Amino acid sequence: xxxxxxGRTGVKVSKLCLGCMTFGSKTDEAxxxxxxxxxxxxxxxxxxxxxxxxxxxxxxxxxxxLKQGGRRDRVVLATKVYGRMDDTDPNARGNTRRHIIEQxxxxxxxxxxxxxxxxxxxxxxxxxPVDETLRALDDLVRQxxxxxxxxxxxxxxxxxxxxxxxxxxxxxxxxxxxxPYHPLDRRIERExxxxxxxxxxxxxPWSPLAGGFFTGKYRRGEPFPEDSxxxxxxxxxxxxxxxxxxxxxALAREKxxxxxxxxxxxxxxxxxxxxxxxxPRTMEQLEDNLGAADVEITDxxxxxxxxxxxxxxxxxxxxxxxxxxHAHRW
Numbered sequence: 001x002x003x004x005x006x007g008r009t010g011v012k013v014s015k016l017c018l019g020c021m022t023f024g025s026k027t028d029e030a031x032x033x034x035x036x037x038x039x040x041x042x043x044x045x046x047x048x049x050x051x052x053x054x055x056x057x058x059x060x061x062x063x064x065x066l067k068q069g070g071r072r073d074r075v076v077l078a079t080k081v082y083g084r085m086d087d088t089d090p091n092a093r094g095n096t097r098r099h100i101i102e103q104x105x106x107x108x109x110x111x112x113x114x115x116x117x118x119x120x121x122x123x124x125x126x127x128x129p130v131d132e133t134l135r136a137l138d139d140l141v142r143q144x145x146x147x148x149x150x151x152x153x154x155x156x157x158x159x160x161x162x163x164x165x166x167x168x169x170x171x172x173x174x175x176x177x178x179x180p181y182h183p184l185d186r187r188i189e190r191e192x193x194x195x196x197x198x199x200x201x202x203x204x205p206w207s208p209l210a211g212g213f214f215t216g217k218y219r220r221g222e223p224f225p226e227d228s229x230x231x232x233x234x235x236x237x238x239x240x241x242x243x244x245x246x247x248x249x250a251l252a253r254e255k256x257x258x259x260x261x262x263x264x265x266x267x268x269x270x271x272x273x274x275x276x277x278x279x280p281r282t283m284e285q286l287e288d289n290l291g292a293a294d295v296e297i298t299d300x301x302x303x304x305x306x307x308x309x310x311x312x313x314x315x316x317x318x319x320x321x322x323x324x325x326h327a328h329r330w
Contacts, residue, residue, distance in 0.1 A: 001043025001293055004274050005077070006118070007175035008200030009148055013046040013076050017204055019050040019279040024057030029064070035286050036065035042290045049176075050122055051103050051110075052083030052330060067112050075117075079107050081301065082122035083263045095125035095282050104140055104262055118149040124158050131165050134219035138171040142155055152178035152206070156191040163199060176202035176274065180183060182210040182264065183309040184316040185246050193272040207266055207318065208276035214236065214263035220292040237285070239297050240315045244308045251304070257295050264292035268303060 003012040041087045045064075058191070058247045059079060066072045081103045086092035091099060107116060119140065121133060124182035140146040148196050151159060151174050157178055166173040177196065179188045182205070196203050209215060220242040224230050245259070248266075252259045267276040274276070280286040309315060 005202075006148070006291050007202035009175050009202075011076060011148070013275055014044045015275050016044055016192075016264070016289065017046040017048050017078075017191045017275040017277045018044050019206070019277040020047055020058050020062045020283045021279055022058075023049070023052045023090050024061035025054040028239065029061050031283065032061045033065040035280065035283055036062065036243060037069050038228065038283065038286060040071055040075070043293075044290075045074060046078070046275055047077040048080075048118075050080035050083070050120075050183055051107050052080075052122070055085060056106070056110050059107055063111035063113065064227075072113060074125075077111065077113065077116060078120060078150070079111065080120040080122040081107070081115055082125065092299070095121055095128045096218070097132055100133065100136040102142070102160035104145060108109065108145060108156050115144060116146050118148045118176070119146040120152050120155075120176075122152050124151075130158075131164050131171075131275045134162060134165055134169070148172075148175045150176040150178070150204075151200075153180065156195040157190075160195060160199070161172040173321060174201065176204055177307060178204045178206050178277070180207050180318040181205035181270075181276075182208050182318075183205075183248070183266065183305060184210050184241055185314040185318045186309060186312055187314050187317075188291060189270075189312040193270075196272045202274040203272050204274055205276045206228060208278070208280075209260055209263055210316070210318075213241070213316075214259050216249070216252075216259040218245070219244075220252040236316050244305075244315060247304055247308045251301055255295055257291065258288055260288055261292040263290065264289060264299075265295035266297050266301070268292070269297045269302075276318060 001013045004015055047062060049062050051059060066075060072256050082095055084093040093099060102121065119137065137149045149172060154177055159174060159262045163173055164176055179192055181188050213230060218224055248262050252262045254261060265278055267273060278289040280289055
């Protein structure tokens, strides 16, 4: 397994990050724990979850897995805060000091740990001044409960604004960002990636397989399986998307790999990328994803991919494909 610096911190993380979103919900507890241990055995030392995944269930199962494995101190454990954790309390969401401090304590309990290696703001919150958010996070770092802080699905300008505020106020700065990024949506290459390279921000892409599109289970001209994640958005995936899939299919055959392995390897080899987040629901999917670490992407491969999926462009905009054209307006 290759290890890379997380932003400019110097902390080394595996080039694949294990996403634990389904653990404790779609993936039962016993299987989740086995998958965490298998990932650790394969060299993954970077795990990502969030308080809202199963309303705490993912954190609880991830914490149990690390305690059973006895390798908590060798893992870079990441979780997130922002989403609603109570349907009746108006303050049980967002990036306020109140919510951040409260949820950090709750996450620590669920994860059965004394510290969170990477605490991330899950989404921007325009209703809260960024300095309030940063001051709360800075307090957690100074208390030793959090070691580094990051963002998820922030625009480049929002991260730069936060970096400016941290500099002006003498606060700990964000070290990484989690953007949606895959061959069908390469828009982060326009501004986010150049910003990250300039300011030493690590990039940890989520949904690197485009919600499962690059698993090979979808076929041109055929209905999407009704139980699949993309079943309700099949109309978004036209010929251009399947042309890209065909390129990855050809590369997979040439490399004796799977389409998902080639897609993950491509993602991990792109400029500025630290570690794409894999999100397996089963041990079989995990084993497949782990194979991406051994797939090499050449310059010639990139040229073929770029010809079908132009850099900086979106063939299928992520949010429109997953949840409709206005879903990103948090």
